[in-house]
Structures are given as structure tokens and as C-alpha cells.
Amino acid sequence: MTLSEVPQGAWRHVADGRAAADIATAAGALLLAHRTDQEEAGADPADVRKAGDRLSHEFLAATLGRQFPGDAVLSEEGADDLARLAARRVWIVDPLDGTREFGEPGRADWAVHVAVVEEGRLVAGAVAMPALAATFSTADPFPPLPPLPAAPRVVVSRTRRPEPVTAMAGALGAELIEMGSAGAKAMAVVRGEADIYAHTGGQYEWDSAAPVAVARAAGLHVSRIDGSALHYNQENPWLPDLLICRPELADRALGVLGR
Known part of the structure; x- marks a missing residue:
């Protein structure tokens, strides 16, 4: 374009x-x-x-x-x-x-x-x-995402696995994939190498602003884990949680994470 x-x-x-x-x-x-x-x-x-x-x-x-x-x-x-x-x-x-x-x-x-x-x-x-x-x-054209695998793939930290995320993965029968940075996790979903990235341990705006912008442009679901919108350039740049996932999985993931 x-x-x-x-x-x-x-x-x-x-x-x-x-x-x-x-x-x-x-x-x-x-x-x-x-x-x-x-x-x-x-x-x-x-x-x-x-x-x-x-x-x-x-x-x-x-x-x-x-x-x-x-x-x-x-x-x-x-x-x-x-x-x-x-x-x-x-x-x-x-x-x-x-x-x-x-x-x-x-x-x-x-x-x-x-x-x-x-x-x-x-x-x-x-x-x-x-x-x-x-x-x-966000200026890139994104190819269609591949078909969902039988078992969704959830990217998780190598060192921290918050209970809400592991509970969600268990409820969805998901495979866990260990990965480092927040950006790498989010881009794994953008690239179709994973299906869900959920974070509940708190982050700062700089951890998620660019990944969220790119994920949204790629057609993925982005929100807080209660489904509410993410807001940036706030006085306190702390964001408690985040969900980036395939839109087909959003309702199921939010349903578990919101319990």
C-alpha cells in the first residue's frame, strides 16, 4: 500500500x-x-x-x-x-x-x-x-494467520509462570512455549508461532505499547485480562495485565482469566 x-x-x-x-x-x-x-x-x-x-x-x-x-x-x-x-x-x-x-x-x-x-x-x-x-x-501488510492447532500454544516466561496464566493454559489444554521478552512473546503470536500471550504480573507501558500496536494491526485481540481496553501515556505507566491472542480464542481465554 x-x-x-x-x-x-x-x-x-x-x-x-x-x-x-x-x-x-x-x-x-x-x-x-x-x-x-x-x-x-x-x-x-x-x-x-x-x-x-x-x-x-x-x-x-x-x-x-x-x-x-x-x-x-x-x-x-x-x-x-x-x-x-x-x-x-x-x-x-x-x-x-x-x-x-x-x-x-x-x-x-x-x-x-x-x-x-x-x-x-x-x-x-x-x-x-x-x-x-x-x-x-503497524505499516506492514500481515499475511492471514494459519489455522489454529488442535492444542493452542501459550507463550510463557522462562522464569515466571503466574497461576492465572497456567490455569488458563490448563483449561484450554494448551501447549506451553518458553520465551524471553514481552516483545518476542507478542511477535510469536503475530507470526503464527503461538496463539496466546497473557501476562498477569504487571508491566510498564513501554513493555507492551509497541507489541500491542503491532498485534492489533495484525488482527489479533488485545486487551486487559478482564477484556477492558489498554490505555497509554498515563501518569502512572504501570499496567497490571495484558492479553494478546488469536481472536478465535479471546472469549475462552478471557472467561478463564476473569474467574
Whole structure:
């Protein structure tokens, strides 16, 4: 689709999605190069993670400031300026989602998140998965999802499995797939490699804004676990829970999670 084919008034959001994809991809390339260089130098994984967070944050903040000088930015790694609450447009970024996985050689389940909220609405976003050489954005065309498998696949953390999520998986007779970052889990559903991503342990807006934007653009169900809408650029950026899933499974998943 070209910008001339986009309905009037929506072209800006397509352009934002493309900008988010370009910026997230570039930050991801920096992170990949940093990780390779540090691994070859035998650096401490903790130092690799810390420096990677800082490197990506500084790149994203500088790039967004240059390309969108009138917009506010909410970043996991930056000081929260509450002037963003009065801003018309706010970029919400996670410079390195899945810091633990980033510090483990060979792992690909980490991501860079870039999303934009305009007048209170999440309008565009991108999730880059640099180790997979893939970036997913709201400006992308998404192929139809494959048929659902007999047993739904639920992505879960390697280290934390909240009881509501395991109960839901059990009620649905689901297969559990372990994965790292929130972005990687959400993109597994977007890619058709999983069917449900539910999180009940609490997250921040930067953990889910870009994944939610992309998942929604791909035709997936996105909501809180009680079925209510997700809201971004709030004074307190904490979000208690999240559900991203195939629309065919939404009612069943919400029914169990809401008990």
C-alpha cells in the first residue's frame, strides 16, 4: 500500500509506523554490533546488558528528538518528564526488551520497541527483533494467520509462570512455549508461532505499547485480562495485565482469566 492509497487522515499513522520500524531496526543493529564486539572481547554479561540499554536509549532519544522535535518521549531508560501528559504526541520506547536474553550468547528472544500515542490513542508502533533480522510494524501488510492447532500454544516466561496464566493454559489444554521478552512473546503470536500471550504480573507501558500496536494491526485481540481496553501515556505507566491472542480464542481465554 502506498501513502496515496491510505484513507485521508490516516496517512500520518502509516508514516509513523514506517518511521518506528526504521528507528527500531537501526537501534537493533547497534545492539547486535555491540553484543558481538563485547562477546569477542570476553566482557562480563552484566556490563554488556547495561551498556546495551544505555546505547539504545541514547540512540532512540537522539533520533526521535531530531525527527520529531515537538513530540514527547517516555523511555524505560530515561527520566519520566510528566510534561508528556499534556503533549499531543508521545513516543513510548523500550530500548532493550529482554535484557537478560540479550546478555546470553545466541539468544534471539529480545527486542526493541518503538510506539507513538497521539491524543491519547496508540496509533503506530514497531517491534524489531534484531537477532532474527526481522521488524514488525503497524505499516506492514500481515499475511492471514494459519489455522489454529488442535492444542493452542501459550507463550510463557522462562522464569515466571503466574497461576492465572497456567490455569488458563490448563483449561484450554494448551501447549506451553518458553520465551524471553514481552516483545518476542507478542511477535510469536503475530507470526503464527503461538496463539496466546497473557501476562498477569504487571508491566510498564513501554513493555507492551509497541507489541500491542503491532498485534492489533495484525488482527489479533488485545486487551486487559478482564477484556477492558489498554490505555497509554498515563501518569502512572504501570499496567497490571495484558492479553494478546488469536481472536478465535479471546472469549475462552478471557472467561478463564476473569474467574
